[in-house]
Amino acid sequence: MFKGKTSLDVTQLENFIYDMSKCIKCKGCTWVDHIYMPGVKFSTRCPSATRYLFDSYGAYGKMRIGLALAEGRLDYSDELLRILYACTLCGACDVGCKRNLDLEIELTLEALRIKAVKDGKGPMPEHKKIAQNILTRHNRFGVPHENRRKWLPEGIKPSPKADVLYFVGCSASYTSPEIARATVKILNASGTPFMLMPDEWCCGNVLYSVGMIDEAQALARRNIEAVKQTGATTLLTSCAEGYRMWKVDYPKLLNMSTADLGFKVVHLVELVDELIKKGALKLTKRLDLKLTYHDSCSLSRLSEPWIPWEGKRGQWGMVSPPLERRRGTNGVYQPPRDILKAIPGVELVEMPRMRENAFCCGAGRGTKEAFPDFALWAARQRLEEVKEVGAEAIVSACPWCKENFAQAVSKNGEGLKVLDISEIILAAIPG
Ligand code: SF4
Ligand code: SF4
Missing domain, CATH: 3.40.50.11810 (Rossmann fold)
Structure with missing residues (x-):
């Protein structure tokens, strides 16, 4: 069993050796807890294990693969990469596992992909194309960057300066513009001034998700700095994936707390709920x-604020200083x-x-x-x-x-x- 200094730094798979080695294959990560289970139908929580019906695809399989990779007992293969990536990183396994053992399953799965990229094996070819789109055209679709604001409806003018900055994201900018349009109309109807980023780029969600840590870190730094330059105090999203990226993964990538970002990250549902309760909408x-x-996974169990941690693991896996666990119950x-x-x-x-x-x-x-x-x-x-x-x-x-x-x-x-x-x-x- 691993004992000694460790941290939650996902760039080092070794930090999760304890978690990988302590998986007891109970499959709490696969089945919905019995007290919530409505019957045989809808009783599984892991899309990957349910779809592929093979233990390697469950979190327990990936924990064993990860341990073997970390200890140099296993080589990469096409099938191994498929197992690592045919997983939605949805966090359902993490919630299930933490009901019993408090193992850091989601972080381990993320660390495994980062290792696969560092080892020159990951991500999948399709991901490399998306990454290229993001790096060259600042959106995941590879469409012209200059069309990013085409969704903006006539008659709605963002303020040049406002407390609220609406980060639209690639999807609402290009493929689901009805969401961006509805969002700014809601802001207008409630009398909430908002601005847009002078030059909005992709949040880099896919880059981080597939393990391209260097590229994701560079984009996180660029985007955070761009928001700070605007003076906004609230970054608003209408996208759950973008919300998680800004609120949780940027701080995680840059080894800082969500609270130290310099602005608050808010999803539209949080803002609207507040506006209704204040009588403004x-x-x-x-x-x-x-x-x-x-x-949505990224607005719910994956959205709890990030707090860096490093310390020691001792007897029976006890950690010191205490670690504030993210168990998914404080999502939106x-x-x-x-x-x-x-x-x-x-x-x-x-x-x-x-x-x-x-x-x-x-x-x-x-x-x-x-x-x-x-x-x-x-x-x-x-x-x-x-x-x-x-x-x-x-x-x-x-x-x-x-x-x-x-x-x-x-x-x-x-x-x-x-x-x-x-x-x-x-x-x-x-x-
Ligand atoms: S719930 Fe946790 S300990 Fe149990 S099989 Fe899944 S990953 Fe392993
Ligand atoms: S992240 Fe989701 S799909 Fe992947 S192993 Fe966990 S529950 Fe299954």
């Missing part, structure tokens, strides 16, 4: 809709639910797997790019759950989720509505 227009809310769960419940005519029904136990949509962390079939399969699993509770619409707070669900619905020719919460909020504003 009224959602009084009736929308007769039975809907369910999908907790209530604000979107309170918003939806505040709208007249909206009936919110919950899916069996919700909050920190939600099943990932399958799109994020490099999955959709390298394993599109797996991503659509995961979305389908979730849509089965939507059907089970009889909802007419699935609502999420992330363009990645919306796009993946929409593709899965259209492939299946269903009538289910797929909406972003910004669209629902806008539709409920009178006038």
Whole structure:
């Protein structure tokens, strides 16, 4: 067993030898806890293990692979890389494992990808293309950078200077502009002045997710500095993936606390919830809709603030100084639910797997790019759950989720509505 000085630095897989070696293969990372389990249906939490039905694909398999790699007992192969990357890094395993053992499973999975890139083996070829797009055109799609603001509706003028800076992100700028448009209209309706970044670049989510740590760090430094130059006190996102990147992964990459970023990172649902509760925004227009809310991984269990830690591990794995564990319970769960419940005519029904136990949509962390079939399969699993509770619409707070669900619905020719919460909020504003 590992004893001695260690830290949560994901650039060194060795920091997680204790976590990898202490996995007891109980599969708490695969099954939803019994107290929440609604029955045999919807009882798994890990998309990768559920889809590939082979132990290597579960977190427990990857812990053993990681340990063998760290100890030089295993060589890379195509199949090994596939196992490392056909995983949505959704954090469901981390939540499951921490119910019992407090092992740092999500961080270990991230560290494994960083090691794979450092060893010259990762990421997958599809990821390299996305990375090239980000590095040369500042967006993940490889489309012209100068079109980044084309979504901005006529008649809405961002302020040259404001406390709130809206970071739009690649998806809402290019492929889901309805989310960006709804967001700025909501800000206008509530009388919230906002600015945009003078020259917005990609947040680098895919770079970090696939293990390209040097490129992700450089982008994190550039983006944080660009926000500081504007003087904004709040960075607003309408994208869960971007939210996690700014709030959790930038501080993690730069070995600092979220609290020391120099500005607050806020998702649209947090801002709108506050505006409603202060009376600055009224959602009084009736929308007769039975809907369910999908907790995006990056706005929920993966969104807890980052606090660096280094210390010692002693007998029975005890750590000193104490480590504030991130167990996923402090994610952004209530604000979107309170918003939806505040709208007249909206009936919110919950899916069996919700909050920190939600099943990932399958799109994020490099999955959709390298394993599109797996991503659509995961979305389908979730849509089965939507059907089970009889909802007419699935609502999420992330363009990645919306796009993946929409593709899965259209492939299946269903009538289910797929909406972003910004669209629902806008539709409920009178006038
Ligand atoms: S829950 Fe944790 S200890 Fe149990 S199998 Fe999964 S990773 Fe291993
Ligand atoms: S991060 Fe998600 S997909 Fe990957 S092993 Fe964990 S639960 Fe499974």
